[in-house]
Amino acid sequence: MTSKTNTLLLKRQLYLVLSILLCSFHSIYAKEAKVNLDEEYILILNPDAETCAWSEMMIPPTKKVLEEKYPEYKVYVQYMYGLGMSGMDDVEGFKQQLFNTYSNPPKFLLLYEADMYGFLREDLEKYWPEVPVLLVAREEYVGPAENYLFRKSIPKDEQLLLADLVNEKKNLTVVYNPFDIPGTLKIMKEMQPHVNKIFFITDDRYISTRLRDDVAREIETNYPEWELENLTPDKLTTDELIQGFLGIPKENGILYFTWFNNELTGNLDLILQTNAYRIFSLYVNNPIITVNDVGLKESGMLGGSYSRFEQVMETSLQAIDAMIEGNPKQRFVQVPLPIPTFNYMAMQNHGIAISEVPANAYLYHRPLTFLEKNKDLILGLAIIIFLSFLVIRITLFLQTRKMQNKEIKLLQKYGDLFTNMPIGYRQDRVLLDARGNPVDFVVEELNPGIKEWFPSIDTFIGRKGSEVFEEGNEDMLAIYGDLLSKKREKAVQPFHYKEADRYYSIIVSPASEYGYMDLFFVDMTELLKTQEMLQTVNDKLSLALEIANVIPWKWHLQDNTIESDIRIIIGKSQDDLGIEKQEIIIPAEDYLKNIHVDDRPRIEAAWTSLVKEGALKAKEEYRVRRKDREGYDWVEGQAIVQKRDANGNPLTIMGSSLVITERKHFEEELRKAKDKAEESNRLKSAFLANMSHEIRTPLNAIVGFSHILANTEDTKERQEYIDIIETNNELLLQLVGDILDLSKLEAGTVEFKYEDVDLNALLEEKQKTYQGKAEKGVEVLFEEREPYCFVNVEKKLMVQVLNNLLANAVKFTETGSIRFGYKMEEGMLRFHVTDTGCGISKERLTEVFQRFIKLDHFMQGAGLGLSLCQMIVNTMGGQVGVDSEEGVGSTFWFTFPYKTPMEAAG
The missing domain is CATH 1.10.287.130 (Signal transduction histidine kinase, dimerisation/phosphotransfer (DHp) domain)
Structure with missing residues (x-):
């Protein structure tokens, strides 16, 4: 044996001695508790020794929580030391000692393990029938005490299910914490795929006997290639077990439950074996898989599939709270389902990366991530960045708002100038031939001034000059040609409007947009016919006002009357008024009450600015009730102060009213046409x-x-x-x-062709088609369907939409699955296609159905597919939508109308 190995063994032996000393101190200390039955108390009973792993982990923290939460109760713990009992006399002696020591019934009784309840069930009914009992068990049934004592299997006809007992025993509640043998062996298979032999370490207790049967049955069913060897203390000493594991090959897997030999004597041997889980990982190089949480957090064992002892304790404490409060909502409670649980330090020792364990695994001693270590710093930075962004955003918003207000005022200024300027304006669009020579023009725009001069000119908008003007077109085209070729910058052309016998000077200049011409009409008639105008000014003015449908009026402020031919405005005929003259005087109130209620505030504001605030001119457009009393006409009113008194106060206001209902209609139509043209362009x-x-x-x-x-x-x-x-x-x-x-x-030229379709057969075919197109490892599933679905639909369009959605799902899904299906609603089929692809961000969800939108420019396609899908579905009277989360996947859905074959035939 090398010096390095000797040093390692020496360190491990030193650690073993220290562990034994600590456990001995704990054992001696635990037995010194004294019972005072003068106070109410909670009693905890455990069938094992206090040095057992499960006892050490579960009972002390549970006792501490109960003492802190219920200070009015004492909390006592009694251990049965069942591993050391050899016959029923020992059991009876324990029960006699128990009920003598605790002669007064406890306030609450907490039992661990089904065998503890099996030993005491009849005695509890006899001595403590009213005491609430909470049993924390890893088996779903209890049986005769002899079976537990002599480690015999409990026949099915002697098994009492705990779920049934809680219904019979109103004072009994069960917390069920089952083993997960299949899950634990699956972990061994995944973590150690090379294993071909399993050593299962157990003791000689009843629960170990059952576990050995469960493990053997699971291996025989699902892992027949494995060889199973059970290691028990009746065959090996602890030292022999450890020596046997030194240097075992990596093809041997170790499965651990517990280790104790009741043949040994002496407190040291007892402590050594009940704490074997602390020792084995020091000497064994192979990973040790455990079937329950036996000190996994503090030992060097790798892990397994089970509920952690913290979860068991939390579930038990919640049940205790409900029972003590007298309101248990459930009396058969299962702890959270077992999940893969590992010791991260043991994983490192055995070279197992976090990526190799299941995604839902729980890791003891897992190192904190960067975000967890620096969450306060990151939160602070995020707040600072957000506040900075908010300040910048508000600043930019205020600046933008300021600029917008300036632009609005400027546009209003230019709009008023354009509307009120004393010249006519017309804009023409020049039509060119292939060589760029003008051949005609189209009237595009007119200002109110020119409309007053030429009442019928509104009909010219959008029409060619050759269609509306009888003469002068050739001269205008020649001028347009010179201006487009830049032979001159502007031109002046005289024009005689014969219908009104008026003369105009037309100033022509190129517009800012190429191909457009601005024409400004200046009335030159005054200069040419000054003398004639002076002689007939009143007649011509009246004639012009009549042609333009302008009604002059005068408002006498002293008696608040209006003098005018007011018939059109107030909707009364001359006969109705009982007068013969056109010039009438009526109270101002009669006129104002016919103005639309929504327009009156603006009229009152204009009147105030003119009369009280010294404005030079007032102009407003408002609605006046028609003479048939069934609607309103739009009127453009203009007014000025004609006469003032010595103090400057207005006495008379003079103005005119022009009925502009048609113009309003034309303006709205013009705006719509312009918007439509711009959108089309x-x-x-x-x-x-x-x-x-x-x-x-x-x-x-x-x-x-x-x-x-x-x-x-x-x-x-x-x-x-x-x-x-x-x-x-x-x-x-x-x-x-x-x-x-x-x-x-x-x-609207699509021809709809409806046909009967077996929808399930059609979609099964699609599943096969797109499974072949999907990436390797991506599963295409047709999962939601009706048992039978034979419908009459527009098959071609429906399949076109489905193909688009499935093709997109295949294109953007590299791992996971694509699931699609349908369900039937009222008159509609609702289809869905769900993938685990890259997903779509919330910011871009509104764009996916727009034309030529490609969320990933590296993918093939023109960006028309989803737009086409939306148009097809909308055309058929259905709806289409998408739900998505970036990085998780997307669900596209649409509804499509259908009929039953019988409905289609009838």
Whole structure:
């Protein structure tokens, strides 16, 4: 034996001696408790010695919690030392001592293990029938005491199920903590795949006898390649066991439950064996798997599958609280289900990485992660970053708001200028031939001024000049040609409007957008016919107002009356008013009450600014009730102060009212048409840009590899290039097909063909198809269905949507599974496709159904599939949606209308 090995054994022996001394002190100290029955108390009974692993872990902390939580009760612990009993006389002696020592019944009784209850069940009914009892058991039944004492299996007809006993015994509650032999052996198989022989270490207790049977049965059923050898203290001493494990091959697996020999004498031997779990891991190099939590946290054993003792203790304490309070909600309680549990330090010693253990495993001594170590620092930094971002965001928001207000004021200023400027404005769009020469123009925009001059000009908007103007077009086209060719910067063209016998000077200049011309109409009639205008000014003014549907009026503020031909405004005819003249005077209230209630505050504000605040002019658009009393007309009113008194106070307000109902309608239609045109132009540009890119990509691959193919003689390379060309051909055909389908759907030219479909057979075929396309290890499952589903649907469109969703799931899922299925709702089939792929962030969920949106630009595709799916489903009257979490996966769903074959036939 080498010196290094001697040193290791010496260290281990020193550790063993210290452990024995500590355990001896604990044992001596534990037996010094004295019983005072003058006070109410809680009694804890355990069939083993206090130095047993389970006793050490469970009873002291439980006793401490009960003492702190219920200071009004004393808490006593009594150990049975069942491992040392050899006959029923020992058992009877223990029971006699127990009931003599605790002659007054306890307030509450806590029992550990089913054999403890098996020994005392009849005596508890005799001596303490009313005492609440909590049994913490690892078996689901109890039996005769003799079977526990002599380690005999309990026949099924003698087994009393604990779940039945709690219904019979109203004072009994059970906390059930079962073994997980299958899970523990599965861990051994995964952690030690090379194992071919198992050593199972147990003692001679009844529970060990049952566990040996359970392990043998599980190995025979699921691991027939393993050889099982049971090691018990009646065959080996502790020293022989340890010596036998020194240097055993790695193909031998060790499964540990407990170790005790009741043939040994002396307190030292007892302590040595009951604390064997502390010793074995010091001498054995192979990993030790345990069937229960025997000091895993503090020993060098690797682990197993079971509920941790902390969980058992927590569940027991919760049950105790409910029983003491007299309100137990459950009387048969199971601890949290067993999960893989490991000692991280033992894992390191045996070279086992965290990645090798199951994802749901619990690790004792697991090192803290970076986030756990620095969570306070990270939280502080996150708060600082968030506050900084918030300050920056608020600052930017205020700056943006300030700029927006400036822009709004500027737009309002220019809007008022455009509306109120004393000249007419028209914008034309020039139509060019192939050589760039003007051939016609389209009237695009007009301002209110020109509409007043030419009442019928509103009908010109959107029409060609050759259609609406009888003469002067050739001259205008010549001017447009000169301006577009930059032969001159602007031009002036005279124009005689014969219908009104008015003369205008038209100033023409190129607009900011190429191909558009701005025309400014300046009325020159005053200069040309000054004398004539002076003689007939009143007649012409009246005529112009009548043509323009403008009604002049005068408001006398002293008597609050309005003088005008007010018939149209107040909705009364001349006969109704009983007058012969057009000029009438009515109270202002009669006029104001016909104004729409929502517009009155603005009229009152305009009146206040004009009369009380000294405004020079007031202009408002408002609604006035029609003469048929069944609606409102829009009126544009303008007013100024005509006369003031000596103190500057207004006496008379003069103004005009123009009925602009049609103009309002035209403005709304113009706005809608403009928005629609801009949106169409944007969609067209986006479509062309995306199509040029998406078509060019496969075409480049086809052309490029076709050229390389022509110059390559190697058969393998040629086949590889041919495959690439075929793949891009398919992509190009798919893209063209999607575009055609979108076009048909948008144009409403899709022909629907309904047919009877066996939906389960169809989806089973899809499952097979896409299982073949999925990545290796990804499982495609058709899981949710009706037992029988024969429906009449538009099969082609339904399958097209399903294919798109399944193809996307396969494309973005590298591991895990793809699950799809359907269920039937009222008149609808609801399909879903769920994958464990990369998922979609919340920020991008609203984009997935938009055209040409690709969440991963490295994946093939044009980004039309989901948009096409949405259009198909919407066309069919269904709905489509997605639920997703980034890094977890996505669920796409849609509803599709159907009929039964009988409904379709009728």
